[in-house]
Amino acid sequence: DAGVTQSPTHLIKTRGQQVTLRCSPKSGHDTVSWYQQALGQGPQFIFQYYEEEERQRGNFPDRFSGHQFPNYSSELNVNALLLGDSALYLCASSFRGSGVYGYTFGSGTRLTVV
């Protein structure tokens, strides 16, 4: 039973560029939530996707956008990268009915903006 898969594991981008991160949820899960974890901080909720729509959004600017596909996989896009966007980006999948009680986190994508 595959867990949550995130790609790539690491990447380095230049300030001002755009980046796309990907997440494949655990089998049987239909909801994907994205979190940003800056160094030395706890994860912060970015947004959540269910039924291909953004259902909730945290306090992040419009530069952060996402998408969910019919197979429940999801993408996180960040435009006009800033140095402060450097962080570990975590995807958590769950089954809608279980909410946060059913979260399974992926291993994350480490983004470095230079």
Place this chain on the structure above:
Amino acid sequence: QKEVEQNSGPLSVPEGAIASLNCTYSDRGSQSFFWYRQYSGKSPELIMFIYSNGDKEDGRFTAQLNKASQYVSLLIRDSQPSDSATYLCAVNGAGNTDKLIFGTGTRLQVFP
């Protein structure tokens, strides 16, 4: 005031001792409280959650919740060097089961 506060540590305890990790939260409507363990560079792993006042035990771990004091703690008995990690406290708000608000985490070091 941060929504979820933790002492960043590090908390250093000898092997075999009890490690006590503390967390306070600001939203009195918070319903459920979670403890995650995160090894350096890895993703968070759920240890346990609690939603009723009192204690909840799972193996060497005990979560304690006091809603009146807005306080939740995690006790780790018989601490092992493999318990050395950052422990994240998280809450989800009243009526909102779909996102977690995390504290900054407490780094625990268990020395032999």
